[in-house]
Amino acid sequence: MSSGIKSRRPAAPSPFDLNAYVHRCCKEVDRALGRFLPSASTKPATIHQAMRYSLFAGGKRMRPALVMAAAEACGGSWQEAMPLACAVECIHTYSLIHDDLPAMDNDDFRRGKPTNHKVYGEGVAVLAGDALLTQAFEIVAQARGWGRYSHQDLVLELARASGSLQLIAGQVADLEGEGKRLPLSELRYIHERKTSALLCCSVRFGGMSANCTPAQLRGLTEFGYNVGLAFQIIDDILDVTQSSETLGKTAGKDTAAQKATYPSLLGLDASKLEAARLTDRAFKALKVFRGRATALEALARYLLQRDR
Amino acid sequence: MSSGIKSRRPAAPSPFDLNAYVHRCCKEVDRALGRFLPSASTKPATIHQAMRYSLFAGGKRMRPALVMAAAEACGGSWQEAMPLACAVECIHTYSLIHDDLPAMDNDDFRRGKPTNHKVYGEGVAVLAGDALLTQAFEIVAQARGWGRYSHQDLVLELARASGSLQLIAGQVADLEGEGKRLPLSELRYIHERKTSALLCCSVRFGGMSANCTPAQLRGLTEFGYNVGLAFQIIDDILDVTQSSETLGKTAGKDTAAQKATYPSLLGLDASKLEAARLTDRAFKALKVFRGRATALEALARYLLQRDR
Secondary structure: OOOOHHHHOOOOOOOOOHHHHHHHHHHHHHHHHHHHOOOOOOOOHHHHHHHHHHHOOOOOOHHHHHHHHHHHHOOOOHHHHHHHHHHHHHHHHHHHHHHHOOOOOOOOEEOOEEOHHHHHOHHHHHHHHHHHHHHHHHHHHHOOOEOOEOHHHHHHHHHHHHOOOOHHHHHHHHHHHOOOOOOHHHHHHHHHHHHHHHHHHHHHHHHHHOOOOHHHHHHHHHHHHHHHHHHHHHHHHHHHHOOHHHHOOOOOHHHHOOOOOHHHHHOHHHHHHHHHHHHHHHHHHHHHHOOOOHHHHHHHHHHHHOOO | OOOOHHHHOOOOOOOOOHHHHHHHHHHHHHHHHHHHOOOOOOOOHHHHHHHHHHHOOOOOOHHHHHHHHHHHHOOOOHHHHHHHHHHHHHHHHHHHHHHHOOOOOOOOEEOOEEOHHHHHOHHHHHHHHHHHHHHHHHHHHHOOOEOOEOHHHHHHHHHHHHOOOOHHHHHHHHHHHOOOOOOHHHHHHHHHHHHHHHHHHHHHHHHHHOOOOHHHHHHHHHHHHHHHHHHHHHHHHHHHHOOHHHHOOOOOHHHHOOOOOHHHHHOHHHHHHHHHHHHHHHHHHHHHHOOOOHHHHHHHHHHHHOOO
């Protein structure tokens, strides 16, 4: 270390490098997922290859990054949070595989690659989704419990966020809403469940892994809910404004499927304002962390400003 | 109570009434499942109706009965074992819904009623299966832990038995084996995973709910494995020998799908002998319970002697 007058002057705070953060998170989460899952050659190889195909198909690992950032905001570590981050990503990936099936959204491409059932067939795709869903709970059970939060709490948290009253409820309502002119309240119901539920669970998981206080957990819940809803509104907006090439998936699908979206009900500008308003509420929810939620703030800003 | 000489003479041991046992078990499990699951009118009603349709479609509740009987053998109670019995039944039902899908076994009838996707459509059937799988873990998390066995143990047990190395592995191998002449070792691999894995988990769950000793748990594991394999061989035999009407599902499906079965590889008589041999091993595994496993023995006898 150098000494003298210069070193006494506090360094200007370096701007938070979100790209580096997310990149490092992706790398570490990928490595951990690779260890948690049976290898691609484990019998029956087909199912493990199919699970890994979608799990390592270039997802942005936004949910794991939220888990990590929330853990940090509560004074925790990536290492402690890692199993929970991996579990959430398994749930997210399973839901994408099943959503893409012909009987649901019937998508041929996801992140610029053929969807699971296009590569492995529908039967194996259903089972790969089932296996990732089951794997998520196996991973949570392998995590260690943290003071206030037992395995019971963790399993309940994940099961409720991804169950028939939340994640699956959103998908069912979405499926049933196709071709109908839904009111905004119903569209909000869908978005809350399809997206907010698991984002909420992600940040709460991060907090739990850091043995957070009840006040911190409330802050994270409010943050997750609002970012999740904003995220989904942005998704609706991008479906209207961007090309398939930019998105890496079929654009204009919502319009083609006559799905109600925020832009179709509120218009584009009002939708953007609503997303901004929700993000503002999300930022306010971070006050409880008194400046220690840098990564969470940066992630929220990124989720609102992304163009793909 | 009457008194006198007559009452001092011990009553002749009344023969175990398996029908009454299973009937009472069905009733109590149905009631508990009804409480664990969201009501049929809970939004989104479609998914909860679809979940309940298959869960209450007249299943024999063999797995819950095994949970209860194993709990009793270890000195436990039905009440303590109930959440675990319900969780196992949710897993079993989800696996049937997904197995029946057109992309898998393509079955139109199950237990004499149209399969889930015939009533609710494929999309909802996939999601109803997902929801029951998720519900199983929510129910396990709601159970209380028992001395030697924590929630971590219980969740790991269920996740492994139903994951990509066991239950799902069996289904994948089954799917891939269609139209191929599989060797007996591969057919055994499939049966062990499609059936033994969850039966093993059922009796182990029963033992765990009674805070069983490690020796008792080993006995239950050996019992569950052998009964499970015998059960599946009987299923193969019935598919050949019984009518659709008797079975309540399409008979001769295995032959039609050119699936390898024990009868097709070993012949009918040798298959029956093999099932009997496995049941014998199962009975031997119950010695550790010193006569307190009456219900487990009766269930094993029923599973071998059933004609539907």
